[in-house]
Amino acid sequence: MIEDDDRIRMSLGLALEDEGYTVRAVATAxxxxxxxxxxxxxxxxxxxxxxxxxxxxxxxxxxxxxxxxIIVVSARDDTHDVVAALEAGADDYVIKxxxxxxxxxxxxxLRRRARPVAVAPQIMVFNGLEIRPQAGEVLxxxxxxxxxxxxxxxxxxxxxxxxxxxxxxxxxxxxxEYDYGDERLVDVHIGRLRQKIEDNSATxxxxxxxxxxxxxxxx
Amino acid sequence: MIEDDDRIRMSLGLALEDEGYTVRAVATAxxxxxxxxxxxxxxxxxxxxxxxxxxxxxxxxxxxxxxxxIIVVSARDDTHDVVAALEAGADDYVIKxxxxxxxxxxxxxLRRRARPVAVAPQIMVFNGLEIRPQAGEVLxxxxxxxxxxxxxxxxxxxxxxxxxxxxxxxxxxxxxEYDYGDERLVDVHIGRLRQKIEDNSATxxxxxxxxxxxxxxxx
DNA sequence: CGATGTCATGACAGTTGTGTGACAAACCCG
DNA sequence: CGGGTTTGTCACACAACTGTCATGACATCG
Numbered sequence: 001m002i003e004d005d006d007r008i009r010m011s012l013g014l015a016l017e018d019e020g021y022t023v024r025a026v027a028t029a030x031x032x033x034x035x036x037x038x039x040x041x042x043x044x045x046x047x048x049x050x051x052x053x054x055x056x057x058x059x060x061x062x063x064x065x066x067x068x069x070i071i072v073v074s075a076r077d078d079t080h081d082v083v084a085a086l087e088a089g090a091d092d093y094v095i096k097x098x099x100x101x102x103x104x105x106x107x108x109x110l111r112r113r114a115r116p117v118a119v120a121p122q123i124m125v126f127n128g129l130e131i132r133p134q135a136g137e138v139l140x141x142x143x144x145x146x147x148x149x150x151x152x153x154x155x156x157x158x159x160x161x162x163x164x165x166x167x168x169x170x171x172x173x174x175x176x177e178y179d180y181g182d183e184r185l186v187d188v189h190i191g192r193l194r195q196k197i198e199d200n201s202a203t204x205x206x207x208x209x210x211x212x213x214x215x216x217x218x219x
Numbered sequence: 220m221i222e223d224d225d226r227i228r229m230s231l232g233l234a235l236e237d238e239g240y241t242v243r244a245v246a247t248a249x250x251x252x253x254x255x256x257x258x259x260x261x262x263x264x265x266x267x268x269x270x271x272x273x274x275x276x277x278x279x280x281x282x283x284x285x286x287x288x289i290i291v292v293s294a295r296d297d298t299h300d301v302v303a304a305l306e307a308g309a310d311d312y313v314i315k316x317x318x319x320x321x322x323x324x325x326x327x328x329l330r331r332r333a334r335p336v337a338v339a340p341q342i343m344v345f346n347g348l349e350i351r352p353q354a355g356e357v358l359x360x361x362x363x364x365x366x367x368x369x370x371x372x373x374x375x376x377x378x379x380x381x382x383x384x385x386x387x388x389x390x391x392x393x394x395x396e397y398d399y400g401d402e403r404l405v406d407v408h409i410g411r412l413r414q415k416i417e418d419n420s421a422t423x424x425x426x427x428x429x430x431x432x433x434x435x436x437x438x
Numbered sequence: 439c440g441a442t443g444t445c446a447t448g449a450c451a452g453t454t455g456t457g458t459g460a461c462a463a464a465c466c467c468g
Numbered sequence: 469c470g471g472g473t474t475t476g477t478c479a480c481a482c483a484a485c486t487g488t489c490a491t492g493a494c495a496t497c498g
Contacts, residue, residue, distance in 0.1 A: 069332075079318040086324040091332060092311065093325075099298040105305040113288075113310060113332040136384040136429040148485060149431025149455095184445090185487065191446060211444070211495070367474055403456090404476060410457060430455070430484075 001025040001045040002032035002058065003073070008096070012045075012073075015100040021107070029058035036062060043107060043114075046090075048074040048081060056088050063089030069114045071106060073098060124159050126217060129197055129206060131159050140197060150175065151193045154186075158207070158217040167214040190215055220244040220264040221251035221277065222292070227315070231264075231292075234319040240326070248277035255281060262326060262333075265309075267293040267300060275307050282308030288329045292317060343378050345436060348416055348425055350378050359416060369394065370412045373405075377426070377436040386433040409434055 001016075003009040004027045013023045024041060026032045029050050036044065044062060048055035059070055072085045075096040082093045091113075092106050124131045130139040133156050138145045147155065153175045158166060166174075168183035176185075194207050206218050220235075222228040223246045232242045243260060245251045248269050255263065263281060267274035278289055291304045291312040301312045310332075311325050343350045349358040352375050357364045366374065372394045377385060385393075387402035395404070409426065417423050425437050 079321045082318075082321045083324040086321075086328045091328050099301075102298045102301045102305075105302040106311075109305045109310050110332075113329075134383045135435065136432045150486075152431075182488080184489095187445065188447080188487075191448095194446090209445070369475070401477075403478090406456065407458085407476075413457095428456070 001073075002027075002029060002050065002055075003045070003047045004028065004050050005047075012098075012100070012103075016104070019100065019104045021104075029053035029055070029061075032058060033061055033065075036068065037065065040066065040068060043069045043071065043111060045071050045073050045103075048072060048076055048085065056084060059085060059088040059090050067114075069110045071103075071110065073103070124162070126159070126162060126206060126219060131155060138197070140199075145196050147193070147196060150189055151196070154189055154193060155197070155217075158215065162217045163219040165210045165213045165216045170214070186215075220292075221246075221248060221269065221274075222264070222266045223247065223269050224266075231317075231319070231322075235323070238319065238323045240323075248272035248274070248280075251277060252280055252284075255287065256284065259285065259287060262288045262290065262330060264290050264292050264322075267291060267295055267304065275303060278304060278307040278309050286333075288333045290322075290325060290329065292322070343381070345378070345381060345425060345438060350374060352378075357416070359418075364415050366412070366415060369408055370415065373408055373412055374416070374436075377434065381436045382438040384429045384432045384435045389433070405434075 001009065001013060001023055003012070003025065006027070009025045009027065013025045016023050024035060026035055029046075030052055032044070032046065033053075035041075046055050046058055046062075050058065053061075055072065055074070059072070062068060062070060070090045070092075072090045072093040073096060074081065074085070074093065077095045085093050091110055094103060094106060122132070122134065124133075128141050130137075130142075132138070136152065138147055138152065138155065154171065157171060157174050168186040171186050172178045172181050172183065190207060190209075194204055197206055198204050208216055208218055210216055220228065220232060220242055222231070222244065225246070228244045228246065232244045235242050243254060245254055248265075249271055251263070251265065252272075254260075265274050265277055265281075269277065272280075274291065274293070278291070281287060281289060289309045289311075291301075291309045292315060293300065293304075293312065294315040296314045304312050310329055313322060313325060341351070341353065343352075347360050349356075349361075351357070355371065357366055357371065357374065373390065376390060376393050387405040390405050391397045391400050391402065409428075413423055413426050416425055427435055427437055429435055
């Protein structure tokens with residue numbers, strides 16, 4: 001939910017949570033778009049009158065980034081606004097003050113229609129190494145490898161940030177979901193992963209150690 | 220358009236034609252449903268207060284027959300009606316008198332979302348395994364198999380996402396419609412399904428286990 | 439050129455994940 | 469009702485995986 005009025009944001013958020021929704025609420029379009037990029041929501045509720053980037057522009061940008069369902073929740077009841085918002089890419093438009101039951105019903109109706117998502121990076125390729133997160137497959141020079149779950153998740157994590165160094169701590173958090181723990185554990189699994197994805201040359205070609213910092217997957 | 224008031228039907232019909240739509244207008248739910256069965260429209264506009272079968276029932280029946288987008292155009296502005304109509308299967312609800320520009324924009328917004336007509340995969344074939352979801356038939360090397368309902372649904376679910384890993388949780392939700400439950404249940408049914416669709420070789424050829432992630436049907 | 443910190447790797451024991459057969463409850467269909 | 473079928477639960481066996489540790493190699497620096 002992108003809504004700059006604190007009172008409305010709070011009360012509407014709580015009301016929707018009562019209806020069984022999980023709500024993430026922010027006050028500006030900038031925050032909303034960042035949040036959506038970070039961790040996409042199923043549906044976006046957006047006000048039109050926002051400080052900074054306004055609702056219309058926000059809708060256009062959200063629409064450009066993906067096809068998340070968007071409902072405008074606005075106090076403006078002018079037909080021009082409705083038309084403009086829908087043209088910008090919104091899916092529905094309700095006028096404040098809004099009955100939560102109605103909003104909830106419209107959310108359900110919209111989600112019935114929404115495409116069964118289609119997020120997910122399809123395939124990533126790095127110098128002979130092909131990763132298909134969806135299919136749970138990794139191919140090296142076209143041959144399918146059999147990775148363990150941990151190896152697979154570790155590789156995906158590195159691949160998603162290919163070229164960037166990830167610290168052992170970051171990897172522990174993201175792959176193992178440990179907040180603390182022995183960082184050497186990462187080393188062991190990197191080693192095992194290397195045996196499978198490197199071509200037996202003396203020095204690693206793909207999965208590089210950055211001494212003192214962590215590991216990275218070569219682009 | 221299903222609308223019993225002659226004046227509104229005429230004027231709204233003409234106005235929409237001005238907007239570029241082709242309109243077929245009838246006065247009763249019975250006519251509307253017959254017309255829709257005869258020659259399906261892209262979108263249905265329906266009033267709630269109709270003689271004979273009322274709007275709610277009309278929506279339910281239209282929805283049962285297919286997933287044509289439905290917009291309610293009603294003079295009733297009570298939240299209960301809105302919720303009831305959306306729950307019955309409507310996609311949007313606008314209140315009379317309606318601005319044609321707004322209705323037109325909502326029509327466009329809805330049609331953006333509408334599924335690109337019946338996907339309905341007729342027949343799927345995977346390495347000697349032929350699945351006909353419509354007919355409820357599965358053939359292995361041309362011989363019809365007798366699957367139980369659960370096995371069939373499980374297979375269809377996997378087939379619809381062939382090549383992609385589905386977690387036990389996803390399968391539980393989609394095949395059993397359990398939100399939680401013992402994931403081992405999936406294993407058992409996968410085992411039973413395998414006995415029927417695999418060619419008795421030691422390792423599965425079609426229905427693969429992806430350790431730690433779930434199962435997938437080999438493309 | 440040692441001293442020190444960092445990293446790679448093989449071995450191993452405990453844990454986890456998966457396949458399967460047995461069984462009872464639920465269901466279906468005359 | 470009553471038979472067969474289907475379904476869900478359970479327990480066990482086995483293989484695969486994980487995390488820990490010890491050892492040694494290697495880089496860096498004073």
